[in-house]
Amino acid sequence: MNRRTCPHCKGRSYSAYSGLNWDCPYCGKNMDNVDNELCDIPSPELEEETPTIKLYAINGGKY
Numbered sequence: 001m002n003r004r005t006c007p008h009c010k011g012r013s014y015s016a017y018s019g020l021n022w023d024c025p026y027c028g029k030n031m032d033n034v035d036n037e038l039c040d041i042p043s044p045e046l047e048e049e050t051p052t053i054k055l056y057a058i059n060g061g062k063y
Contacts, residue, residue, distance in 0.1 A: 001016055001038075002036040002039070003036070003037045004022060004031050004036060004037065005034070005037070006024040006026065006031055007031075007034060008024065008027050008029045009024060009027040009029070011025070013026075014039065018036055020032045022034070
């Protein structure tokens, strides 16, 4: 996934697209001259705790 930060409004936009013709979704300015920043490493604040699923035996059954 690619990220570009708009030099005009500082808004960040994300896309799998890595080519030219990238307009800022916030202010509409052209960001063709802005380099892509790779952002495929998850940020700690975006990670969610994996839910724990507890299994119970029904009528004394075994797993």
